Amino acid sequence: MIKSRNKLVWVLIAILILAGVIIYVNDQKQPKDDVIKIGAILPLTGATAQYGESLRDGMELAKEELVKKGLNLEIYYEDSAGDPKQAVSAYQNLKLKDIDIIVSALSRSSMALVPIVNNDKIPLIMTVVSAKMEKTPYVLRFYPNDTGYADAHFSVINTTKYKKISVLYVNDEFGISLKDAINQNAKEKGVQVVYEEDFEPGTKDYRTILLKVKETSPDAVMVVGASPAEIIGPLKTMKELEINADFFEIATALSIKSVRSQTDTEGAYTTAFPFVLNKSGNEFKEQYTKKYREEPFFAAPFGYDIVNLISEATKGEKVSGEELLNKIYALKTFNSSNEIVEIKENGEINPALYSVKIVNGELEEVKV
Amino acid sequence: MSIVIQLLINGLIAGAIYALVSSGFSLIYSTNKFVHFAHGSVIAFSAYMLYLFFAVLGLNFGFSMILAVLFASLLGLAMNFIVYRELRKRKASGVILLIASFGLLILLESLILIFFGADVKTIDYIHVAKGLDIFGAIITPLQIIIILVSIILLVSLFFFMKKTKIGKAMRAVSDNRDVAEIVGISSEKIYNWSFIIGSAIAGIAGVLVALEQNLDPTMGTGLVIKGFTAAIIGGIGSVPGAILGAFLLGLVENFGIWYLPSGYKDAIAFVLLFIFLLFRPNGILGKNKVGDKG
Numbered sequence: 001m002i003k004s005r006n007k008l009v010w011v012l013i014a015i016l017i018l019a020g021v022i023i024y025v026n027d028q029k030q031p032k033d034d035v036i037k038i039g040a041i042l043p044l045t046g047a048t049a050q051y052g053e054s055l056r057d058g059m060e061l062a063k064e065e066l067v068k069k070g071l072n073l074e075i076y077y078e079d080s081a082g083d084p085k086q087a088v089s090a091y092q093n094l095k096l097k098d099i100d101i102i103v104s105a106l107s108r109s110s111m112a113l114v115p116i117v118n119n120d121k122i123p124l125i126m127t128v129v130s131a132k133m134e135k136t137p138y139v140l141r142f143y144p145n146d147t148g149y150a151d152a153h154f155s156v157i158n159t160t161k162y163k164k165i166s167v168l169y170v171n172d173e174f175g176i177s178l179k180d181a182i183n184q185n186a187k188e189k190g191v192q193v194v195y196e197e198d199f200e201p202g203t204k205d206y207r208t209i210l211l212k213v214k215e216t217s218p219d220a221v222m223v224v225g226a227s228p229a230e231i232i233g234p235l236k237t238m239k240e241l242e243i244n245a246d247f248f249e250i251a252t253a254l255s256i257k258s259v260r261s262q263t264d265t266e267g268a269y270t271t272a273f274p275f276v277l278n279k280s281g282n283e284f285k286e287q288y289t290k291k292y293r294e295e296p297f298f299a300a301p302f303g304y305d306i307v308n309l310i311s312e313a314t315k316g317e318k319v320s321g322e323e324l325l326n327k328i329y330a331l332k333t334f335n336s337s338n339e340i341v342e343i344k345e346n347g348e349i350n351p352a353l354y355s356v357k358i359v360n361g362e363l364e365e366v367k368v
Numbered sequence: 369m370s371i372v373i374q375l376l377i378n379g380l381i382a383g384a385i386y387a388l389v390s391s392g393f394s395l396i397y398s399t400n401k402f403v404h405f406a407h408g409s410v411i412a413f414s415a416y417m418l419y420l421f422f423a424v425l426g427l428n429f430g431f432s433m434i435l436a437v438l439f440a441s442l443l444g445l446a447m448n449f450i451v452y453r454e455l456r457k458r459k460a461s462g463v464i465l466l467i468a469s470f471g472l473l474i475l476l477e478s479l480i481l482i483f484f485g486a487d488v489k490t491i492d493y494i495h496v497a498k499g500l501d502i503f504g505a506i507i508t509p510l511q512i513i514i515i516l517v518s519i520i521l522l523v524s525l526f527f528f529m530k531k532t533k534i535g536k537a538m539r540a541v542s543d544n545r546d547v548a549e550i551v552g553i554s555s556e557k558i559y560n561w562s563f564i565i566g567s568a569i570a571g572i573a574g575v576l577v578a579l580e581q582n583l584d585p586t587m588g589t590g591l592v593i594k595g596f597t598a599a600i601i602g603g604i605g606s607v608p609g610a611i612l613g614a615f616l617l618g619l620v621e622n623f624g625i626w627y628l629p630s631g632y633k634d635a636i637a638f639v640l641l642f643i644f645l646l647f648r649p650n651g652i653l654g655k656n657k658v659g660d661k662g
Contacts, residue, residue, distance in 0.1 A: 049486030228488040
């Protein structure tokens with residue numbers, strides 16, 4: 001009995017070794033194809049999955065259009081769930097696929113990739129990432145940075161109306177960077193930050209946090225949340241606790257129609273991209289609506305634009321590493337869905353952002 | 369003074385929700401003797417069922433609530449029937465059942481994500497209302513409903529366990545399964561009942577949380593961790609203890625984050641848990657069980 005069991009174990013070990021050898025040999029034999037391979041690390045599950053799905057849809061639309069034009073490219077998707085550990089693991093999976101360039105979303109997970117891509121010399125384009133970042137050789141950001149976000153609201157916040165503000169921010173790279181940018185802006189404008197507090201990602205109960213805010217009687221409450229739920233929650237609780245202050249959310253979540261319809265958002269301030277305000281990107285909007293039978297929100301054009309940017313830079317030619325980066329930098333500007341954007345030498349590609357107020361459920365640009 | 373009352377109210381609201389989670393959780397643990405973490409997915413499932421029946425299919429709100437709780441109860445029963453019972457037949461240990469419960473939690477959360485999508489959802493039945501003023505503190509009508517429903521339900525559960533035949537049988541199986549079987553109580557039947565009742569309570573928790581907060585597929589995970597913590601603080605296996613533990617946890621968390629940054633909320637909960645584990649390991653109402661046969 002024991003002998004036959006031992007035999008079985010040895011047979012199993014032999015099968016496993018053989019399978020490993022076959023997989024390895026096949027992998028080595030695989031011909032290196034000549035199309036650009038994009039690896040997308042997106043939050044496809046979790047509280048921020050809405051952003052990841054929208055980015056993926058935008059990328060797929062761009063791919064479909066490019067393939068029709070005869071420009072082939074491959075996109076491999078991996079789920080980060082908005083988590084840095086999962087993002088790194090997703091990156092390792094993509095590396096095995098001989099990826100030429102990585103696209104990632106969300107500050108929380110993207111920042112974990114920065115040192116690794118620089119070490120591996122694989123270009124990374126980050127989007128829906130606003131955390132403070134020093135220039136590093138292989139990283140580009142296609143999104144407004146921390147100061148871009150704070151500046152949008154501080155173009156309307158002045159000491160005439162707002163003498164005291166309170167800041168609530170999510171405790172991650174995005175929230176901390178934005179909180180610092182708000183403090184910097186407030187200092188420059190002479191607005192007093194009377195209270196600031198962080199909350200953990202995924203917080204559901206904001207009652208006691210906002211009770212502290214209420215005690216400081218601010219003229220405005222600025223909320224930095226990474227997911228729509230982290231904006232809707234504080235807004236709802238603020239109304240329940242009758243906090244008489246204007247509500248400013250920084251992360252553009254309320255520019256999404258489906259998010260606005262979830263609760264009473266009337267009178268709240270948010271930020272919006274040119275695309276959302278119908279200033280640009282109408283052709284993309286039309287194509288997207290036709291394909292997916294729903295209107296895109298702000299994340300989708302970034303997915304679409306990044307794929308088109310890579311394609312425009314490489315013109316369908318298979319390039320990677322520094323050469324690919326140089327080709328992107330050589331474009332200098334790019335005609336995006338959010339107007340023409342400059343590709344800066346420090347790796348920043350920052351579209352414009354506007355402060356908007358919700359009036360009768362619609363977005364109304366706040367004119368300075 | 370109004371701040372203390374407001375913190376008390378905040379603590380009671382949080383405690384009422386935790387109590388609904390921990391009581392169902394503790395009920396299942398006391399009879400089945402394993403930690404059923406998939407209880408969290410029952411909460412999320414019930415919330416999404418309410419969303420489906422009320423917001424998507426447009427059914428009457430009361431009827432939607434009843435259906436949501438009923439489906440939650442059936443889900444609990446199905447989990448026991450399809451997964452746990454089969455594992456018990458194979459003489460699976462408590463650890464195996466615990467791992468299976470984690471698997472079920474992840475599976476159900478993923479299924480909710482696939483069917484309902486990832487975008488934020490709210491059930492807009494009770495609109496955001498200005499709260500009522502109680503000695504300078506504010507509480508909304510929905511929050512009063514949450515506390516009242518919780519108290520009524522938990523009192524009913526207490527009498528159910530004390531006075532009814534099934535309740536007494538549950539306590540008998542909880543105390544000693546082998547002796548209970550000798551006197552003719554079918555432990556398998558009791559396991560089913562504990563899942564039906566425990567999951568129905570989780571269903572009610574899901575409905576109330578759905579009305580108060582946003583829906584997301586992982587909404588039950590955080591709640592079940594808090595429910596588990598409350599159950600240990602109260603005395604694992606003791607339903608009244610779990611309820612007391614839940615209210616204590618809600619109050620300590622809310623008073624704690626008044627003085628400390630809110631990021632410490634979970635840390636406060638776990639410090640309380642450690643204090644109990646170190647100085648009163650059997651919890652508030654837990655008994656020393658020597659030679660428990662489980």
